[in-house]
Amino acid sequence: MTTLLAISAITAFALNVSAQNSNHASTKAAYEVIKYTNDLYEDMDLIGKMTNVMGAQIFEANPKTAPYRDVLSQALKEALLESWQDPEFQKERNAIMASVYAEIFSEKELKEISDFYKTETGQKYLKLKPLAKELTDERLQPITMKLLAPVINRNIAAKFAQLRHEGKIP
Template sequence: MLKSVVACVMTAVLLSPGAFAADDGAKKAAAKLLDVMNMEVMMENSIEQMMTIQLQQNPNLAPFRDVMMRYFKKQMSYDTLKGEFVNIYADAFTEKELNEIIAFYQTETGQKAIQKMPELMSKGAQLGATRVQANIQELQQMIKAEAERLKTEGGPTPQ
């Protein structure tokens, strides 16, 4: 009897119009946010930026630039990822929160934040890479010490 009541309640909750409306509302708001953020252009710019960095780090890839760009545009294009981005944002924020974010991004300051975001992210990534590179010997020493400790204790060590 209790199982039947629980099953009925669960079915009623899952099939109620409100159960899907909020999700649809959040997804619509997430799609609007992506448009306001100009996500398609941001992604295209990110792919170009990523390719430039890859070619700077490995000039031997230069002859394959066109092939790699075709691949990234196919696999990482806005059109192929938009639905997944919508789900990510709709899962992370409520419809109300998404609308508040949209309102901010529609302001002059919000538009500036959108415009500056790729540059700031790139500078942050560059800072992180520079910091790791500057201190790589410390990491190597720590790994070596841990490998020795694991070896002494009979634990797993990398091959």
């Protein structure tokens, strides 16, 4: 019985070490992918969303800031952008991204992705990805507004009704 427990413990330890080594290799491969895909252009959407959320919180907390909304929103966006580029933040962000990539892709898949980015086609993709996103957004905007207009109108009407009910607007 003691021998069986010892074998089980050794096996569990060996599997744990193997998993750690595999995870380390996958994380290393993930950093290689991030090296190609980590660009500020993609982060701008998130920064914009953060600006909107934080700005809404600021403006809601202090209605007297309303006349300065545009100036304050721009300053907030610039501050977030500068903060986003902080080397310490980028290091932590990359570590999180690498762990996520290592979790959802195998080491082999990460190496294949990285190898793709090293090809002429991969380099073209990386170079033209911002243009593809811009053109997609541009072409999607008219149909998006057409599809979302009823939802937006309903939400605006509800918000205005709430503001009237709260006595904030006539």
